[in-house]
Amino acid sequence: MSTNQAMVEKYRNNFLKEVEANVEEGEWVKMCMQCGVCSGSCPLGKFWDHPPQEIFMMIRAGKRDEVLTSSSMWMCTSCYNCIVRCPRELPITHIMHGLAHYAKRLGLVPQNQPTAKFAQLFWDNLMKKGRVNELKLGMALYFMNGFGEGVKVAMKNQKLGMNMMKTGRMNPMEILGGHAVKDLGGFHKVMKKAQELEDARIAKHGA
Amino acid sequence: MADEKKFAGYICTGCGIGERLDAKQLQSVMTREGKIANCKQHEMLCSAEGVKLIRDDIDAGNATHIVIAACSRRAKVEAFSFTDVAMSRANLREGVIWLRPEGDEHQETTQEMADDYIRMACAEVKFLKVPKPSGEQALNKTLLVVGGGVTGMTSALEAAKAGYPVHLAAEEGRLGGVWADLYKRVPFRAAALGVPNGRDVDLPQPEDPGIDAMIAEIEASPLITVHLNAKITRTSGAPGRFAADISTESGGTVTENFGAIVQATDFKPYDANQLPEFAYGKTPDVVTNFELEKLAKAANGGPLKRPSDGKEVKSVAFIQCAGQRSTKPGHLPYCSGFCCTESIKQAMYFKAQNPGCDTTVLFDDLRTPGAAGEDFYRSGQQAMVTFTKGKASEVVSAGGSLKVKFKDLILNEDTEMEADLVVLATGQVPHVGPDPYAQLAVDMAETEEEKAAARKKLEVAPPSILNLDYRQGTDLPQLKHGFVDSHFICFPYETRRTGIYAAGPVRRPMDMKQAIEDAVGATMKAIQAAENAARGSGAHPRVGDLSYPSFRKEGCTQCKRCTVECPFGAINEDEQRYPQFNESRCRRCGTCMGACPVRVISFENYSIDTVGQQIKAVDMPDEFSEKPRILALACENDAYPALDMAAMAGERLSPFARVVPVRCLGSVSLSWITDALNSGYDGIVLMGCRRDDDYQCHFVRGSAMAAERLSKVGDTLQQLNLEVERVQVFEVAITDIKRAAQLINDMAATVEKIGMSPFKF
Numbered sequence: 030m031s032t033n034q035a036m037v038e039k040y041r042n043n044f045l046k047e048v049e050a051n052v053e054e055g056e057w058v059k060m061c062m063q064c065g066v067c068s069g070s071c072p073l074g075k076f077w078d079h080p081p082q083e084i085f086m087m088i089r090a091g092k093r094d095e096v097l098t099s100s101s102m103w104m105c106t107s108c109y110n111c112i113v114r115c116p117r118e119l120p121i122t123h124i125m126h127g128l129a130h131y132a133k134r135l136g137l138v139p140q141n142q143p144t145a146k147f148a149q150l151f152w153d154n155l156m157k158k159g160r161v162n163e164l165k166l167g168m169a170l171y172f173m174n175g176f177g178e179g180v181k182v183a184m185k186n187q188k189l190g191m192n193m194m195k196t197g198r199m200n201p202m203e204i205l206g207g208h209a210v211k212d213l214g215g216f217h218k219v220m221k222k223a224q225e226l227e228d229a230r231i232a233k234h235g236a
Numbered sequence: 237m238a239d240e241k242k243f244a245g246y247i248c249t250g251c252g253i254g255e256r257l258d259a260k261q262l263q264s265v266m267t268r269e270g271k272i273a274n275c276k277q278h279e280m281l282c283s284a285e286g287v288k289l290i291r292d293d294i295d296a297g298n299a300t301h302i303v304i305a306a307c308s309r310r311a312k313v314e315a316f317s318f319t320d321v322a323m324s325r326a327n328l329r330e331g332v333i334w335l336r337p338e339g340d341e342h343q344e345t346t347q348e349m350a351d352d353y354i355r356m357a358c359a360e361v362k363f364l365k366v367p368k369p370s371g372e373q374a375l376n377k378t379l380l381v382v383g384g385g386v387t388g389m390t391s392a393l394e395a396a397k398a399g400y401p402v403h404l405a406a407e408e409g410r411l412g413g414v415w416a417d418l419y420k421r422v423p424f425r426a427a428a429l430g431v432p433n434g435r436d437v438d439l440p441q442p443e444d445p446g447i448d449a450m451i452a453e454i455e456a457s458p459l460i461t462v463h464l465n466a467k468i469t470r471t472s473g474a475p476g477r478f479a480a481d482i483s484t485e486s487g488g489t490v491t492e493n494f495g496a497i498v499q500a501t502d503f504k505p506y507d508a509n510q511l512p513e514f515a516y517g518k519t520p521d522v523v524t525n526f527e528l529e530k531l532a533k534a535a536n537g538g539p540l541k542r543p544s545d546g547k548e549v550k551s552v553a554f555i556q557c558a559g560q561r562s563t564k565p566g567h568l569p570y571c572s573g574f575c576c577t578e579s580i581k582q583a584m585y586f587k588a589q590n591p592g593c594d595t596t597v598l599f600d601d602l603r604t605p606g607a608a609g610e611d612f613y614r615s616g617q618q619a620m621v622t623f624t625k626g627k628a629s630e631v632v633s634a635g636g637s638l639k640v641k642f643k644d645l646i647l648n649e650d651t652e653m654e655a656d657l658v659v660l661a662t663g664q665v666p667h668v669g670p671d672p673y674a675q676l677a678v679d680m681a682e683t684e685e686e687k688a689a690a691r692k693k694l695e696v697a698p699p700s701i702l703n704l705d706y707r708q709g710t711d712l713p714q715l716k717h718g719f720v721d722s723h724f725i726c727f728p729y730e731t732r733r734t735g736i737y738a739a740g741p742v743r744r745p746m747d748m749k750q751a752i753e754d755a756v757g758a759t760m761k762a763i764q765a766a767e768n769a770a771r772g773s774g775a776h777p778r779v780g781d782l783s784y785p786s787f788r789k790e791g792c793t794q795c796k797r798c799t800v801e802c803p804f805g806a807i808n809e810d811e812q813r814y815p816q817f818n819e820s821r822c823r824r825c826g827t828c829m830g831a832c833p834v835r836v837i838s839f840e841n842y843s844i845d846t847v848g849q850q851i852k853a854v855d856m857p858d859e860f861s862e863k864p865r866i867l868a869l870a871c872e873n874d875a876y877p878a879l880d881m882a883a884m885a886g887e888r889l890s891p892f893a894r895v896v897p898v899r900c901l902g903s904v905s906l907s908w909i910t911d912a913l914n915s916g917y918d919g920i921v922l923m924g925c926r927r928d929d930d931y932q933c934h935f936v937r938g939s940a941m942a943a944e945r946l947s948k949v950g951d952t953l954q955q956l957n958l959e960v961e962r963v964q965v966f967e968v969a970i971t972d973i974k975r976a977a978q979l980i981n982d983m984a985a986t987v988e989k990i991g992m993s994p995f996k997f
């Protein structure tokens with residue numbers, strides 16, 4: 030049974046409880062008073078399928094699939110406008126990230142969601158050497174949507190790349206593996222431990 | 237020689253008056269034209285020395301009638317408080333120099349303005365008398381509280397605590413009224429101080445309703461006499477000397493005397509039978525919020541059972557605003573203001589008993605008034621009550637369960653949910669007697685349709701609560717939606733029946749906490765009324781005024797205008813059908829005086845003459861002088877202070893205006909207008925308070941009565957062959973600082989356009 034199915038079984042039509050238990054800061058969702066200030070404050074709100082207020086309402090209305098497969102929370106740019114303004118002091122930004130993370134864990138992220146893709150690229154890049162390889166990340170990003178597209182984007186950003194190199198912000202030699210953090214082994218150990226803790230936490234609440 | 241009038245005048249030259257005006261000239265106007273020989277100047281009349289100057293004259297028996305020519309009558313009232321003499325005040329500071337620009341070109345007209353105010357004050361003072369108590373007064377400290385609910389009980393307890401004996405009359409067989417069946421009450425206190433808002437700890441929870449404790453306190457109080465199953469079958473008299481017959485079901489009637497009365501009859505729950513769309517009456521599993529309290533009380537902390545089959549309730553839906561905030565016939569158009577917090581509380585009953593119970597509150601706007609309101613909402617959210625912004629359209633009973641159809645207002649979709657039990661958040665209907673003016677409305681209706689509608693209203697009128705034997709009807713007048721009237725902001729407990737105060741949901745919908753606060757306020761007012769009556773002093777807004785209306789019987793034509801127009805029902809009729817004034821019911825508005833066509837009603841300190849003579853005293857330049865005269869009669873509660881404030885704010889006023897304060901626009905006699913037009917005034921501006929539903933009139937109906945009376949002024953103007961624009965009536969609020977002055981200036985402009993009045997003799 031997939032984690033997703035397990036969760037469906039476990040929280041049978043109480044999505045709010047599922048969110049409370051599994052999503053970072055999820056216990057705040059019930060405290061939203063539906064004023065709409067967050068939706069009105071979000072600079073990207075109009076590009077979202079469901080602005081934050083609606084997401085919270087949908088969680089309470091038990092619209093599990095619609096919420097978790099939504100691209101909305103992936104649209105959050107962490108500008109914190111909503112958090113600052115929410116009269117109920119909900120950590121909205123964090124909840125958005127929490128929801129995105131939970132959807133990812135359950136394998137429900139919409140295919141080709143660009144933010145999700147980028148996040149994955151960033152993560153993979155970071156994990157290799159314990160630091161971000163700007164050149165490789167940039168390249169990977171350019172070619173995210175196929176080779177032809179990648180070349181085009183690369184050409185367009187040529188000047189930017191040159192300037193970064195000039196100022197030492199990017200080293201062309203990094204393409205050959207790139208350098209790592211001082212204690213790469215230690216870094217991996219830290220990450221492993223973190224994963225263990227996270228898994229334990231999930232095991233406690235989830236499947 | 238106690239009756240000999242001795243006049244004295246005092247001109248202040250301080251505050252710039254001496255620099256801006258020719259004081260010698262003022263003094264000469266006062267002595268020669270005003271005929272007040274004993275006239276003194278002082279450079280700061282309100283100083284201890286200035287006041288002493290006046291006081292010494294009075295004490296030496298040299299002054300019984302004084303004119304103070306200084307600042308506005310609204311300024312320095314403490315310094316110039318000479319209650320043992322008659323006093324008029326010429327407003328030279330706010331009324332003249334502060335409203336007029338400096339400069340030689342303005343000097344002549346500004347001085348003329350000041351001269352006129354001196355003439356007017358001298359004319360007024362000649363007709364003033366020092367008010368003397370009528371001898372009608374009595375101190376009766378006992379209060380009557382009608383209504384045995386939380387409001388009435390609080391009122392009784394508060395009065396007793398202040399040392400005033402109380403009779404508490406309850407319609408029901410036990411105390412508690414509509415609140416008697418509460419299982420718990422909405423908390424009175426917000427989250428403890430120092431609890432950071434965001435952390436949501438220690439939020440207030442439903443608490444013991446406290447009704448039993450209140451009843452015990454009442455029973456233990458030696459000052460409170462409780463009458464159960466009681467009705468007031470007759471109330472007569474006036475503040476200080478009310479007499480009420482209290483009849484009990486067993487047939488006994490006692491008559492008691494009271495100083496003042498508090499009506500705290502609370503509300504009646506809305507009849508949910510008018511909500512068939514929510515299946516009320518079709519299935520016992522749809523209950524009102526009032527009925528749910530009984531269920532909860534019966535369960536007493538155990539699982540709440542649904543009425544149909546006794547099954548434990550596993551899911552419950554609350555429908556907010558059921559039959560409220562809606563214009564549908566039979567619905568209440570207003571928000572009852574207590575049902576949102578009530579539903580939060582009730583939803584928490586279910587959660588406290590069974591956290592797994594599906595508890596949904598369908599709301600449109602969740603309104604949580606009071607200090608604890610918002611915290612309590614969060615408290616409910618924390619208990620995992622689901623709050624869904626949605627509008628319920630229908631409840632159907634199907635297969636042992638209920639289906640609630642609603643529109644989700646956030647997700648904008650029609651949807652439905654299942655529930656074992658549905659609770660309707662129904663509202664409060666004021667528990668009042670019939671509107672005393674309902675009969676009058678039938679008589680006054682112009683068309684047959686209106687008459688029929690008015691008659692219908694009369695037919696469904698509830699039985700009387702107070703049974704007043706007032707000429708104007710048996711109960712407290714109502715304002716909107718059947719609530720007893722009260723001014724929400726400025727004078728909340730005052731009704732149009734002096735000495736009878738309305739407290740609690742009978743005057744507007746409210747929750748228990750507010751009702752308790754209301755009861756405290758109304759009781760204070762009732763105590764004041766009893767004490768004022770004993771002193772012969774007026775109640776709000778002329779507290780301390782010892783004058784009262786008297787009338788010259790020989791002149792009275794028994795037209796009854798006064799008995800009809802008095803906003804406070806103060807005037808009854810005697811056996812010979814003459815008006816019978818009840819001094820302590822009177823609020824001293826003067827509406828009767830303005831109404832009387834034969835001008836026989838007057839006060840010692842306010843009469844047709846005190847104003848009429850001021851109007852006459854103004855110097856009237858001839859038609860070719862290019863100096864028109866504009867008379868402004870301004871309500872002393874709003875328009876006059878607005879003009880004073882305009883002066884302080886540096887607004888400018890036409891030098892041709894002469895402003896006379898009146899107690900209420902309702903006191904304006906048409907004779908003043910006719911006389912003014914006949915003596916050559918070019919324009920008349922009448923400024924009263926806002927009237928009708930959103931009234932600001934301190935005498936509630938005074939301004940409305942005036943408007944009605946003045947609507948006929950056009951005829952007078954036409955008879956005189958004058959342009960109708962010459963007389964205008966305005967509603968002016970105390971905040972209309974710029975506008976008040978502007979309206980008068982506009983009249984000056986109008987006069988300039990249409991020309992001077994030809995009536996200058």
Ligand code: SF4
Nearest residue numbers: 061062064065067115
């Ligand atoms: S601003 Fe806060 S309370 Fe308002 S809708 Fe957004 S999350 Fe809810």
Ligand code: SF4
Nearest residue numbers: 802822823825826828
């Ligand atoms: S002064 Fe006003 S309150 Fe008093 S009797 Fe006349 S109309 Fe009524």
Ligand code: SF4
Nearest residue numbers: 792793795796798832
């Ligand atoms: S209004 Fe004047 S004339 Fe008419 S009944 Fe009253 S006192 Fe008499």
